[in-house]
Amino acid sequence: MLPGHSVKTNIGVFLGLAVAAVIYYQPFGTLSPVYNYIIAGFGLLAHIWGCYSYVIGKGKSPVLTLIGVAPLALFLSGVIPGFHPPTYCVVLIPIGLLVLVLLGDSTAAERRQAWRSSLAINRDARQENSGMGIIAVVAALALALGGWYYYHQNLPVTEQEARKQAVERYPALGVRDSALNREFIARYNRLRATNKDYFKDAGWPLKLAAESQAAVDQTQAKR
Structure with missing residues (x-):
């Protein structure tokens, strides 16, 4: 070399x-x-x-x-x-x-x-x-x-801790019918049906919230 x-x-x-x-x-x-x-x-x-x-x-x-x-x-x-x-x-x-x-x-x-x-x-x-x-x-x-x-x-140690961190980091997640809340629920239902291994990680709520927020941001940017 x-x-x-x-x-x-x-x-x-x-x-x-x-x-x-x-x-x-x-x-x-x-x-x-x-x-x-x-x-x-x-x-x-x-x-x-x-x-x-x-x-x-x-x-x-x-x-x-x-x-x-x-x-x-x-x-x-x-x-x-x-x-x-x-x-x-x-x-x-x-x-x-x-x-x-x-x-x-x-x-x-x-x-x-x-x-x-x-x-x-x-x-x-x-x-x-x-x-x-x-x-x-x-x-x-x-x-x-x-x-x-x-x-x-x-990183969160338990799923409960991850849920708490997700709401703290993304406040809109706790607002019912908000764009982030709807996106989170839609992704959750889709993953439950197609990729159950996704939820083996205790930090999945925080990860899913981040992915949902990114999707919402992309949608708003296209408008």
């Missing part, structure tokens, strides 16, 4: 997977939809950057970046209100990254020639890149753990 690309790959892919892990283990719903989109978008852009750097670093076509990016993009699309990506997309994420890893390195011959012509310079460069890689991984890990802790602290 070309010098410098390994560090970019480490940072980008790690941030993308960290965001995916937060979403998977701590489903969104405690923040407004706007923040959900920003966080998911940041993770996706970081992942794209990491996969792109890896593919280019191996001397391959940038189009191959889609192999590693598409599964994560499908998974992160779950933050879109009313859209539920297939469960198997979680398995596709490591498979896509594995395919990128198995790609041949077209720069290997070029690097061997450069190494033979300037051994000392390349040794220093490798040591520098190795140190930067360690720093990048540690920084990304700290950021991921901090984000996980933040979401964990703000």
